[in-house]
Amino acid sequence: MIQLTVDRKPVEVEPGATLLDALKSAGREIPTVCHDERLAPSGACRVCLVSVEGQSRLVAACACPAVEGMNVTTDDPELIESRKAVLTFMAREYPGERIDAFPEKGFHRWLKLYGLEHEAQGRSDRDRLDASNPYFMFDRSACIECYRCVRICSEVQGSFVWQIVNRGPETRIVPDSLSEMAQSTCKSCGACVDSCPTSALVDHTRWREGLADSWTRTVCPYCGVGCELEVGAKSNRIVQVLPARDAPVNKGHVCVKGRYAHQYVHASDRISEPMLRKGGEWEVVSWDEAITFVASRLTELRNQHGPDSIGILGSSRAPNEDNYIAQKFARVVLGTNNVDCCARVCHAPTAAAMKSILGTGAATNSYDDIERAETILVIGSNPSVNHPVVGERIKQAKLRGANLIVIDPKAIELAKYADVHVQLRPGTNVPLLNSMMHVILEEGLEDSEYLNRRIDGVEELREFVRDYAPEKVGPICGVCPSTIRDAARLYATARPSMSVHGLGMTEHLQGTEGVQCLVNLALLTGNIGVEGGGVNPLRGQNNVQGSAHMGCEPSNLTGHVAVSSAPAAFLERWGRPLPEVQGLNLMQMLDAAEVGQLKAMWVIGYDVYLTNPSAEKTARALESMELVIVQDLFLNESARLFAHVFLPAAASFERPGTFMNAERRVQLLRKAIDPPGNALPDWEIMQRVAQAMGETEGFSFADECAIWDEVRSLWPVGAGLSYARLEKGGLQWPCPTEDHPGTTVLHKDRFPTGERTALKQITYIPSPEVVSDSFPFLLNSGRDLYHLNAATMTGRTENSRLRPTDTLDILPSDARRLGLEEGESVRIVSRFGEAVLPVRFDRGLRPGEVFATFHSPKVFLNKTTSTVRDRVTGTPEYKRTAVRIERLR
Numbered sequence: 081m082i083q084l085t086v087d088r089k090p091v092e093v094e095p096g097a098t099l100l101d102a103l104k105s106a107g108r109e110i111p112t113v114c115h116d117e118r119l120a121p122s123g124a125c126r127v128c129l130v131s132v133e134g135q136s137r138l139v140a141a142c143a144c145p146a147v148e149g150m151n152v153t154t155d156d157p158e159l160i161e162s163r164k165a166v167l168t169f170m171a172r173e174y175p176g177e178r179i180d181a182f183p184e185k186g187f188h189r190w191l192k193l194y195g196l197e198h199e200a201q202g203r204s205d206r207d208r209l210d211a212s213n214p215y216f217m218f219d220r221s222a223c224i225e226c227y228r229c230v231r232i233c234s235e236v237q238g239s240f241v242w243q244i245v246n247r248g249p250e251t252r253i254v255p256d257s258l259s260e261m262a263q264s265t266c267k268s269c270g271a272c273v274d275s276c277p278t279s280a281l282v283d284h285t286r287w288r289e290g291l292a293d294s295w296t297r298t299v300c301p302y303c304g305v306g307c308e309l310e311v312g313a314k315s316n317r318i319v320q321v322l323p324a325r326d327a328p329v330n331k332g333h334v335c336v337k338g339r340y341a342h343q344y345v346h347a348s349d350r351i352s353e354p355m356l357r358k359g360g361e362w363e364v365v366s367w368d369e370a371i372t373f374v375a376s377r378l379t380e381l382r383n384q385h386g387p388d389s390i391g392i393l394g395s396s397r398a399p400n401e402d403n404y405i406a407q408k409f410a411r412v413v414l415g416t417n418n419v420d421c422c423a424r425v426c427h428a429p430t431a432a433a434m435k436s437i438l439g440t441g442a443a444t445n446s447y448d449d450i451e452r453a454e455t456i457l458v459i460g461s462n463p464s465v466n467h468p469v470v471g472e473r474i475k476q477a478k479l480r481g482a483n484l485i486v487i488d489p490k491a492i493e494l495a496k497y498a499d500v501h502v503q504l505r506p507g508t509n510v511p512l513l514n515s516m517m518h519v520i521l522e523e524g525l526e527d528s529e530y531l532n533r534r535i536d537g538v539e540e541l542r543e544f545v546r547d548y549a550p551e552k553v554g555p556i557c558g559v560c561p562s563t564i565r566d567a568a569r570l571y572a573t574a575r576p577s578m579s580v581h582g583l584g585m586t587e588h589l590q591g592t593e594g595v596q597c598l599v600n601l602a603l604l605t606g607n608i609g610v611e612g613g614g615v616n617p618l619r620g621q622n623n624v625q626g627s628a629h630m631g632c633e634p635s636n637l638t639g640h641v642a643v644s645s646a647p648a649a650f651l652e653r654w655g656r657p658l659p660e661v662q663g664l665n666l667m668q669m670l671d672a673a674e675v676g677q678l679k680a681m682w683v684i685g686y687d688v689y690l691t692n693p694s695a696e697k698t699a700r701a702l703e704s705m706e707l708v709i710v711q712d713l714f715l716n717e718s719a720r721l722f723a724h725v726f727l728p729a730a731a732s733f734e735r736p737g738t739f740m741n742a743e744r745r746v747q748l749l750r751k752a753i754d755p756p757g758n759a760l761p762d763w764e765i766m767q768r769v770a771q772a773m774g775e776t777e778g779f780s781f782a783d784e785c786a787i788w789d790e791v792r793s794l795w796p797v798g799a800g801l802s803y804a805r806l807e808k809g810g811l812q813w814p815c816p817t818e819d820h821p822g823t824t825v826l827h828k829d830r831f832p833t834g835e836r837t838a839l840k841q842i843t844y845i846p847s848p849e850v851v852s853d854s855f856p857f858l859l860n861s862g863r864d865l866y867h868l869n870a871a872t873m874t875g876r877t878e879n880s881r882l883r884p885t886d887t888l889d890i891l892p893s894d895a896r897r898l899g900l901e902e903g904e905s906v907r908i909v910s911r912f913g914e915a916v917l918p919v920r921f922d923r924g925l926r927p928g929e930v931f932a933t934f935h936s937p938k939v940f941l942n943k944t945t946s947t948v949r950d951r952v953t954g955t956p957e958y959k960r961t962a963v964r965i966e967r968l969r
């Protein structure tokens with residue numbers, strides 16, 4: 081520790097601390113304007129001047145390192161005058177009326193504390209106001225040129241939108257469009273607004289609705305990054321959302337969805353009362369009537385057709401507690417293992433693959449390893465779009481010197497920064513990864529010491545991958561053999577190497593096997609069990625990891641314990657034998673419904689019809705059932721067309737609970753506002769139905785905490801994750817006891833299954849979905865930055881202005897060949913169906929391949945997607961459908 085004095089008071093700070101940190105430790109606060117703790121020190125504004133004994137000049141506290149023995153003075157009258165002079169200079173053209181209107185802004189606070197409000201004599205000028213962004217406005221007349229917006233956009237967000245033009249008195253900050261924000265490359269993350277110390281950058285909602293009355297810390301409702309938010313509410317409405325500054329995951333940053341896409345909770349078409357479809361029309365009913373109806377129909381169908389005639393779908397958008405109740409309801413009340421969740425259509429192959437080799441179906445490392453990795457391999461994932469906060473951390477790590485390999489059919493944003501981009505053909509992950517292992521073993525780049533100590537099957541794998549030489553595999557994958565060699569060498573030699581992967585790995589015929597190859601690669605190079613390494617799936621929705629881990633899986637109970645080897649604790653706690661018949665997964669449930677075997681389905685927080693592939697097939701299945709119950713915030717497409725009952729759920733901002741993010745971190749969500757009307761948390765609805773079906777003993781929880789305590793009693797590695805501990809911050813499992821610190825890196829010394837594990841040999845099996853003369857293009861599908869999946873939530877926010885429609889992205893040369901113009905609507909036709917959507921040019925695609933997002937019910941892309949499924953888990957092959965493109969005129 082470094083010892084020094086501040087205004088004659090002794091203080092201690094960590095090595096590397098600045099004088100501003102020392103002042104904070106001493107309880108001294110001085111004005112800062114250009115300083116933001118998320119940014120590298122700049123010292124440009126010279127407001128935080130202090131004097132240091134023995135130094136002739138005043139120093140900027142934010143940029144001066146603390147040194148042993150320094151004597152620092154902050155309260156000298158000369159210093160105060162000097163700060164006043166700088167603040168007065170900054171305020172000379174500032175619109176004074178803003179100071180009281182936005183008391184939370186740092187510059188305003190300091191002007192008031194130093195009695196300088198009257199120095200702000202400027203006027204706001206409508207001609208200098210840019211309100212073109214749907215979420216925030218930029219008023220140049222309130223800009224004091226502190227450059228925090230410029231710096232946070234580049235240093236944290238990595239978008240480089242804000243530019244400084246001209247020099248001296250003519251200096252101006254402008255977006256990269258050199259015109260309106262709306263024309264710029266801004267991704268609307270709001271970091272500049274959050275950092276701006278004046279009213280130059282202000283959220284529209286803050287202008288319109290004023291300052292929030294209450295602030296509640298909770299977790300983002302969107303992706304599996306799990307950013308923590310501060311939610312500002314006023315009169316039971318969310319008026320502003322800010323990033324939690326000290327959150328371990330997002331470290332004071334969020335993306336456009338987390339920060340701005342929250343107004344769906346107040347949407348006019350939010351359903352807040354239960355409804356039954358009577359005579360073909362929806363009718364609002366009381367909870368008593370809805371519960372009685374659901375309970376009696378489920379009882380009838382179970383008695384008539386047996387428990388396995390009913391299926392339950394938990395939700396990756398719902399908290400752990402609700403998913404636990406969903407699977408307990410299926411197993412205890414109905415007596416079936418027919419329970420699944422939307423992990424089936426995304427990362428089920430990841431969980432299966434990782435469990436099959438490593439013994440745990442979850443990320444081995446933490447997001448903080450991004451900054452520790454020497455090399456980052458991004459495969460089948462576009463984090464800048466789908467997991468933006470992680471994407472920006474990867475980009476920043478690269479800009480600070482890490483190596484970056486991107487393996488993706490598209491030149492995604494990170495590919496522009498990559499040392500190696502392997503632009504492979506969709507569906508060829510297995511031969512590509514086998515080929516990388518071929519190079520590593522051929523060139524002796526494996527980690528022999530690690531392999532000797534922990535891994536079996538090395539010689540067998542060496543023999544197996546001999547057949548996957550880059551010269552043979554290159555043409556299969558559509559890449560140059562030397563590129564495969566470059567990627568293999570970099571991954572194997574610049575260690576630790578960390579991989580992050582997404583649905584480009586899992587949504588294939590060989591989804592599970594592809595991830596097994598990725599695990600093989602990591603083991604071969606000693607990258608499992610080390611900081612800065614590992615295999616790390618980026619989970620799609622916020623609680624994909626949690627919903628499956630709570631037991632919303634047909635073959636696994638809570639804690640990912642196989643149904644076939646259920647511990648006695650379940651029997652004791654649930655008070656009855658568990659159903660023995662293997663359950664159906666989501667895809668199998670729909671197959672069974674189509675042939676009349678599944679009679680009822682209860683779907684929680686998931687739009688099956690819009691989201692599943694081959695929509696015609698999904699429609700046939702949903703139409704066939706006698707009872708479809710949809711529980712959601714809105715009448716989604718599945719509910720609108722097929723449901724018999726709609727049960728209104730509370731949103732995550734409207735109730736407590738826990739989410740589990742993609743790095744195994746369990747975090748508390750807290751209630752910021754009340755739910756509308758009579759909407760209820762999902763677990764409470766299911767508990768009421770259970771009670772109406774005569775199950776009171778195991779379904780009499782008082783609240784979410786009581787449910788979570790039951791989860792902990794059945795899940796030994798999560799037993800230490802009490803609400804009381806989570807209140808102080810999220811923790812990563814395994815965390816078996818209340819004094820365990822949680823686990824950031826798995827498999828350090830051993831695997832759950834033992835000290836050693838074995839590599840797998842995975843033979844490449846090409847997808848049957850291939851191009852032909854009738855269907856000459858290969859369609860890949862995925863998400864967009866502004867929307868999540870069926871856009872149930874984002875589609876009811878201003879994000880729809882930022883991204884109004886799905887698009888068909890196509891290489892300009894392919895488009896020209898077809899005579900297509902950008903923006904023109906086309907029909908894409910596959911063997912499964914067709915959809916109409918506008919064309920967008922994308923130079924990052926491979927010839928003959930197109931890419932489309934699938935969010936809009938109007939476009940309904942999943943009418944075209946293929947029926948091929950992962951060979952192990954049944955996850956659909958969304959990433960590869962042969963199509964033709966037809967002009968509409």
Ligand code: SF4
Nearest residue numbers: 300302303307335338
């Ligand atoms: Fe939410 Fe994901 Fe964006 Fe974070 S990165 S704010 S969790 S959508």
